[in-house]
Amino acid sequence: MLKTNLPLLTLDNIVLLPSSKIKLDISDSNTKKLIDIALNYFNGHLFFVSNDIDKLKENQIGVITKISMRLDLPNGNIKIGLDGIGRARVLNYSLNGSTNSVTITKVDIPQVDPIESLADARTLKEMFNDYLENKKSLGNSILNSIENVNDINILTDMITDFMSIPLNRKKAYVEEINPKKRVLMLVDDLNYELSLLEYENSLDSAIEKNLEEDQKKYLLKEKLKIIQDELGIEENSDVKILQDKINDLDCPIRVRKKLNEELERYKLCNSNSPEIGILRNYIDTLLSLPWSVSTRENMDIESIRKSLDESHYGLLDVKERILEFMATKKYTKSKNNPIICLVGPPGIGKTSMAKAISVALKRKCVKISVGGINDEAEITGHRRAYVGALPGKIITGIMKVGVNNPVFIIDEIDKMTKDIKGDPASSLLEVLDKEQNERFVDHFVEEEFDLSKVMFILTANYTSQIPDELKDRLEIIELSSYTSLEKCAIVKNCLLKKLRLEYHLTKSELNLSDESILYIINHYTKESGIRELERLLRKICRKYICYKLDSKKSININKEIVNYLGKEKYTTPINYENSIGVMNALSYHPLGGELIKIESTMYPGDGKVTSSGTLGDMMRESINLSLAYIKSHAKEFSISFDKFRENDFFVHLTNSGLKKDGPSAGVSITSSLLSLLKNVSISNDIAMSGEISLTGKILRVGGLKEKIILAVENGIKKLYLPEENKNDILEYTSIYKDKLDIVFVDNYMDIYKELFKKTKK
Ligand code: ADP
Numbered sequence: 001m002l003k004t005n006l007p008l009l010t011l012d013n014i015v016l017l018p019s020s021k022i023k024l025d026i027s028d029s030n031t032k033k034l035i036d037i038a039l040n041y042f043n044g045h046l047f048f049v050s051n052d053i054d055k056l057k058e059n060q061i062g063v064i065t066k067i068s069m070r071l072d073l074p075n076g077n078i079k080i081g082l083d084g085i086g087r088a089r090v091l092n093y094s095l096n097g098s099t100n101s102v103t104i105t106k107v108d109i110p111q112v113d114p115i116e117s118l119a120d121a122r123t124l125k126e127m128f129n130d131y132l133e134n135k136k137s138l139g140n141s142i143l144n145s146i147e148n149v150n151d152i153n154i155l156t157d158m159i160t161d162f163m164s165i166p167l168n169r170k171k172a173y174v175e176e177i178n179p180k181k182r183v184l185m186l187v188d189d190l191n192y193e194l195s196l197l198e199y200e201n202s203l204d205s206a207i208e209k210n211l212e213e214d215q216k217k218y219l220l221k222e223k224l225k226i227i228q229d230e231l232g233i234e235e236n237s238d239v240k241i242l243q244d245k246i247n248d249l250d251c252p253i254r255v256r257k258k259l260n261e262e263l264e265r266y267k268l269c270n271s272n273s274p275e276i277g278i279l280r281n282y283i284d285t286l287l288s289l290p291w292s293v294s295t296r297e298n299m300d301i302e303s304i305r306k307s308l309d310e311s312h313y314g315l316l317d318v319k320e321r322i323l324e325f326m327a328t329k330k331y332t333k334s335k336n337n338p339i340i341c342l343v344g345p346p347g348i349g350k351t352s353m354a355k356a357i358s359v360a361l362k363r364k365c366v367k368i369s370v371g372g373i374n375d376e377a378e379i380t381g382h383r384r385a386y387v388g389a390l391p392g393k394i395i396t397g398i399m400k401v402g403v404n405n406p407v408f409i410i411d412e413i414d415k416m417t418k419d420i421k422g423d424p425a426s427s428l429l430e431v432l433d434k435e436q437n438e439r440f441v442d443h444f445v446e447e448e449f450d451l452s453k454v455m456f457i458l459t460a461n462y463t464s465q466i467p468d469e470l471k472d473r474l475e476i477i478e479l480s481s482y483t484s485l486e487k488c489a490i491v492k493n494c495l496l497k498k499l500r501l502e503y504h505l506t507k508s509e510l511n512l513s514d515e516s517i518l519y520i521i522n523h524y525t526k527e528s529g530i531r532e533l534e535r536l537l538r539k540i541c542r543k544y545i546c547y548k549l550d551s552k553k554s555i556n557i558n559k560e561i562v563n564y565l566g567k568e569k570y571t572t573p574i575n576y577e578n579s580i581g582v583m584n585a586l587s588y589h590p591l592g593g594e595l596i597k598i599e600s601t602m603y604p605g606d607g608k609v610t611s612s613g614t615l616g617d618m619m620r621e622s623i624n625l626s627l628a629y630i631k632s633h634a635k636e637f638s639i640s641f642d643k644f645r646e647n648d649f650f651v652h653l654t655n656s657g658l659k660k661d662g663p664s665a666g667v668s669i670t671s672s673l674l675s676l677l678k679n680v681s682i683s684n685d686i687a688m689s690g691e692i693s694l695t696g697k698i699l700r701v702g703g704l705k706e707k708i709i710l711a712v713e714n715g716i717k718k719l720y721l722p723e724e725n726k727n728d729i730l731e732y733t734s735i736y737k738d739k740l741d742i743v744f745v746d747n748y749m750d751i752y753k754e755l756f757k758k759t760k761k
Contacts (some may be wrong), residue, residue, distance in 0.1 A: 006064065007038045007048040008056075008093055008100040015050045015170040016063050018084040019157040027077045033081055033098035039067055047088065047102050050171050053095060060090040061107065061175045084157075087177055107177045109153060120183045121150040127190040128159050135164075156182035157445040165189055187641060219352065239267055242283060250289035255447050259286055285391055285445060289398065294405045294453060298362040307360035312353050313490040317477050318342065322357055339432050341458040341466070342412070344479035344538035345706075347529020351409060354457040358407035366401035368393045371412030376422030381429065381444035390445040394431050394451070405453035413470065414460035433472055434455055444561035457739050459550050480705040483529030483714065483735050488517045490530055494579035495537060503541040509548075510541060516558045522713070523568040526594075528706065540564045581676035584687035585653070585668035586710050586719075588703030595687065595714040597654040597667065605648025613653030618663055622691065623651050626670040629694055629748070630677065639677045639750065649673070664701040666692035667720065670748060671755065680756055687711050688720035688751065696748040705732050712739050 009031065016022055026032055038046040049062035068081035088104040112120075125146060132142060142162050149155045160173045160182070167187065176182050246259045262283050269276040272438050298304060304326055308319045318340070340513065342350040351367065358365035370393070373379070381392035390396070397408060416424045430436050437451040462468050463476055491512065500510050512520075525532045540557055543564045546554040555566060583598040611623050627649065634641050650667060667690045675682050689707050690698040700722050701707070711719045712735060719736075721729070723746040736742065745751055 008102040010053045016048045017157040018086045020084045021160045026208045030098040117152045153179040172736045250653045289402045304360040311356035313493045337455040339456045341474040341476045343460045345528035347531035350459040354409045364401045364406040366397040367409040369411040371415035373424045374417040376427045379427035381442040383443045392688045395442040407455045410458045413458045414465035484521045578681040583668045585665045585671035586707040588706045599652045600672040600676040602647040608648040611651045663691040685717040687716045690722040
C-alpha cells in the first residue's frame with residue numbers, strides 16, 4: 001500500500017473537491033508556516049480536510065491539493081491558491097501546530113461501466129443545464145467547462161463544486177469515493193434543487209408580478225396625483241377662472257357654447273403641446289370681445305353742438321352731418337350709423353374731428369390705419385389653424401376699446417393696395433356694409449360679431465384714390481385747405497385754449513395777436529392744415545416757460561417771435577423777374593400745393609421735346625399736347641413753322657422735388673411755350689390753371705380753394721380759370737376779395753388775346 005506523508009490543512013467551513021480550485025487568505029502564523037513547509041519540502045503539495053482538526057479521524061477522506069500560488073499581502077496575510085488533485089484516505093496524523101501532517105493512502109475508486117458512465121454523464125449534464133437555467137446567478141460558461149467531460153468521477157466533482165448546496169452535503173460528496181453513488185446523490189440533489197429553484201422562480205415571478213403591478217399602480221397613482229395636482233391648480237387658478245369668466249360673459253348662446261367646448265379641449269391639452277397656446281389665445285380673444293358691452297350715447301343735440309364747436313373751428317359740413325344724424329336717430333329711434341369719410345389734405349383736422357365726435361357723443365374711440373395694407377387677413381383676421389394667427393384689425397380694435405358701439409376711425413383708406421394676397425377694400429366692405437356688418441365674421445374669431453352699432457369714420461387724402469366699391473357706400477365729406485385767416489381763427493378759437501391748459505399758462509401769458517399769428521403762418525409754415533403751426537405754437541409755449549423761469553430774458557411773445565421761432569423760413573411773395581418763356585402754374589397736392597414756374601427754352605435741333613421737373617405721365621402728355629396745339633394753330637399765333645423744325649424744345653417745371661402730375665397745367669405750358677416762340681414775356685403776377693384740349697378748349701380743374709389761396713399768398717394779381725369752374729368758386733370769394741382778379745376763360749384764344757395779341761402789331 002502506497003503511503004505518503006503530507007502537511008495537513010484543516011478548515012471546517014470550506015469544502016475542497018478534487019476538481020476545485022480555491023483561494024484562501026491566511027492570517028494564522030502556524031498555517032502560514034505550514035504553507036511554507038509544503039512549498040519548500042513537498043513541492044507545494046498538502047492534504048486538505050474539511051473538518052475541525054479535533055474531529056479528524058483515521059480513514060477520513062480528504063483531498064490532496066497543490067498550492068498554485070502564494071502571495072504576501074500588505075496586511076501581513078498571505079493569499080494562496082489551492083488546486084484539488086484527488087481523494088486520499090488518512091492513515092494517521094500527527095498534530096503539532098505548524099507542522100501538522102498526515103500519512104495518507106490512495107483510495108480505491110470502484111470501476112464503472114463506460115456506457116453507464118456516459119449515460120450518467122449525459123443525464124447529469126442535462127439536469128445541470130436545467131439547474132443553470134433556473135439558477136440565474138450562475139453563468140452559462142460553466143457548461144463549456146463540463147461539456148467534454150464524460151468521466152463521472154470527475155464530472156460529479158465538477159458539478160458538485162458549482163452547486164450551491166449545504167456545506168455538510170458537500171462534505172458528503174468529498175467523503176463518497178464511489179462515483180456512481182455520487183451520481184445518484186447529485187441526481188437527488190439536482191432534482192431537489194431544481195424543484196426548489198422552480199418554486200423559487202415561480203415565487204419570484206409572482207412577487208415580481210405583484211411588485212410590478214404594485215409599482216405600476218403606484219407610478220400611475222403618482223402620475224395621477226401629479227396630474228390631479230396640476231389640474232387642481234389649474235382648476236383653482238386658470239381653468240376655474242376661465243370657466244367663471246365664461247359663465248359671467250354676457251354673450252350670445254352660440255358663443256358660450258363654443259367657449260365651453262374650447263375650454264374642454266384646453267383642459268385636456270398637454271401643457272407642452274403648441275396647441276395649448278393657440279387654444280388659450282382663442283379663448284382669451286372670445287372672452288375679451290365686448291359682445292354686449294355698450295356705452296350710453298349722448299343724445300342731447302345742443303351739448304353735442306357745443307362740444308364740437310369748442311374743439312374744432314369751422315368744419316361745418318362735418319358738424320352739420322353729425323347733428324343731423326343724432327337728431328334723426330333721436331327722432332326715429334333708428335339704429336343706423338352713417339359711414340362718414342372725411343377727405344382732404346393732412347393736418348386739416350380729419351382725425352381730430354373724428355375723435356371730437358366720439359367725445360361729443362360720449363362714445364369710446366378707437367383708431368386703426370389701413371394705409372399700405374395689401375392683405376385681406378389684416379382686416380378679417382387669419383384662420384386659427386395658422387401659426388401666429390391673430391384677429392384682424394377691426395376685431396383687435398373692438399377688443400382694445402372694449403365696447404361694441406365706439407367711434408371707429410379707419411385712417412388712410414385711399415392708401416390700401418390690392419395684390420395677390422387679396423383686396424383689403426372688399427374686406428372692408430364686409431365691415432362697413434350695413435347689410436353684412438351685423439354678422440361680421442373674423443376668420444380668427446369664427447363667430448359672428450355685430451358691428452352695426454359701431455360708428456365708422458374713415459379718412460383719406462384723395463377722393464379719387466378711394467377704392468370704387470367703397471366709395472359707393474360712404475358719405476364723403478371733402479375738407480379743403482385752410483386759408484391764413486381760417487388758420488388764424490382756429491388758433492384763436494381752439495388751439496390757444498388747448499395749449500394754455502396743457503402748459504398751465506394764463507390767458508395773458510399766452511395771448512397772440514392776429515398779426516403775430518398771421519406772421520407765423522406766412523413766414524414759418526407752408527401747409528394745408530395746421531399741424532406745423534401747432535408744433536410752432538408748442539415751441540413758443542416751451543420757450544416761454546424757459547424764459548419765464550429764467551426771468552432775465554424778455555418774454556413778450558408778440559414782439560419777439562423771431563426770438564422764439566428763429567429766422568423766418570418763408571418770405572412771400574417770391575418775386576421773379578418777368579422772363580421770356582416763363583409762366584406761373586398752380587399745383588395742388590395734399591401737402592398744400594405750390595406755385596410752379598414753367599420754363600421753356602429752345603435751341604437749334606430738329607423738333608425734339610425734352611422735359612424735366614419730376615413729371616408724371618399726364619404732365620408729359622400735356623407738354624406734347626400744348627406743342628401740338630400751338631403747331632396746329634401756328635398761323636393764328638403768327639409763328640413760322642420753321643421754328644418747330646429747326647429747334648429742339650426743353651420744358652422744365654421748377655420748385656420742390658415732389659412729383660408733378662395732373663390735368664391742370666396745360667394752359668400754363670402753352671403760355672410758356674408761346675412766350676418763348678413769340679419772344680414775349682408774361683408778367684410774373686399772372687397765373688393760370690386749366691387743361692387744354694387740341695381745339696384750345698380749357699377744361700375744368702379741381703382744388704380751387706387751395707389754388708386761390710396759393711395765388712393770393714404768392715402775390716398773384718390775375719388768375720385765369722376755366723369758365724366751367726365759375727360756379728365752384730363762389731364760396732371762396734372772401735378769400736380773394738380785393739386781392740385777385742379772376743378771369744374765366746373758355747378757350748385758350750381768350751388768354752392769347754389778352755397776353756400776346758397786343759404785342760402782335
Ligand atoms: P388730419 O387727420 O387731417 O391729418 P389732424 O386731425 O391730425 O389732421 O389735425 C392736426 C391738428 O390740427 C390737430 O391737433 C387738430 O386739433 C388741429 N386742427 C385741425 N383743424 C382744426 C380745426 N378746424 N379746429 C381746431 N383744431 C384743428
